[in-house]
Amino acid sequence: GAGVSQTPSNKVTEKGKYVELRCDPISGHTALYWYRQSLGQGPEFLIYFQGTGAADDSGLPNDRFFAVRPEGSVSTLKIQRTERGDSAVYLCASSFSDRAVRYFGPGTRLTVL
Amino acid sequence: QKEVEQNSGPLSVPEGAIASLNCTYSDRGSQSFFWYRQYSGKSPELIMFIYSNGDKEDGRFTAQLNKASQYVSLLIRDSQPSDSATYLCAVYSGAGSYQLTFGKGTKLSVIP
Numbered sequence: 001g002a003g004v005s006q007t008p009s010n011k012v013t014e015k016g017k018y019v020e021l022r023c024d025p026i027s028g029h030t031a032l033y034w035y036r037q038s039l040g041q042g043p044e045f046l047i048y049f050q051g052t053g054a055a056d057d058s059g060l061p062n063d064r065f066f067a068v069r070p071e072g073s074v075s076t077l078k079i080q081r082t083e084r085g086d087s088a089v090y091l092c093a094s095s096f097s098d099r100a101v102r103y104f105g106p107g108t109r110l111t112v113l
Numbered sequence: 114q115k116e117v118e119q120n121s122g123p124l125s126v127p128e129g130a131i132a133s134l135n136c137t138y139s140d141r142g143s144q145s146f147f148w149y150r151q152y153s154g155k156s157p158e159l160i161m162f163i164y165s166n167g168d169k170e171d172g173r174f175t176a177q178l179n180k181a182s183q184y185v186s187l188l189i190r191d192s193q194p195s196d197s198a199t200y201l202c203a204v205y206s207g208a209g210s211y212q213l214t215f216g217k218g219t220k221l222s223v224i225p
Contacts, residue, residue: 033213040121042201042215043157056212091156099205101147102213104156 002026004105006092012111013082021077021108025094032075033102034067035091043091043104049075050098082112115140117204119216127224132189134219136202139183145205146178146185151218152198160200161187192223 005024013019025032030051035043045059049069057067064082069075079086089109093102116139126132134148145164149157163169163176163185175188185204189196199218206212 040217042117042203042217045212045214048212059212099145101159101162103159104149107156 004092004094004103006090006105006108008108009106010109010111012113014113015082015084017082019079019082019110021079021090021110023075023077023092023105025073025075025092026103029094029096030072031095031098031100031102032069033093033095034075034077035093037089037091037107046077048098055098079110084112086110087112115204115206115212115214117202117214117216119202119219121217122220123222124219125222125224126192128192128194130192132192132196132221132223134187134189134200134202134221135184136186136216137184138204138214140204140206141183143204143206146176147203147205147213148174148176148187149201149203150198151201157201189221194223194225197221197223
């Protein structure tokens, strides 16, 4: 079946703008995760959803970052007042449960000018 | 703070040789261990996972886990140029933690 998909694949924005990044998980996966990966680093955990609720948002760097998953499938990561330091690849992953293997999407490369 | 350490490399091996990638972790309660392969500009792809002490083999790949020493390794036999990538070690602590903690990755280069 289809894997995790993410849109857009690339996003260039200006400092101070608002962006939304979308993730469509594998069908049937109830667990969804957002990670951020900077150059030369491993993925860094941002937030975990089990169904519609955010079970763990301890990785969100500050209140400019917010994510939703209103129907328990597609998730949107929202970043307000973007800063140059937000530039990174934002990865989404999904799994059957929090203990199951996580499958990653292709990522969205965000560049803040 | 839970940490996962990997030698960033690059690790260069000749084609056909065995590549050995190592990873240490700080949380003694960690339960599951994963190796992901990441080609440049691509997303991480699961290679193997291991839960129990000892070796787990899958084709040319062998994962080794030693919980007492808190290390996990990945051996790649008969290395091919197509194995050239960054290999990420990831550790799941379990016990109510949902976080999968990644190392920075080891860049492997297989020389033809």
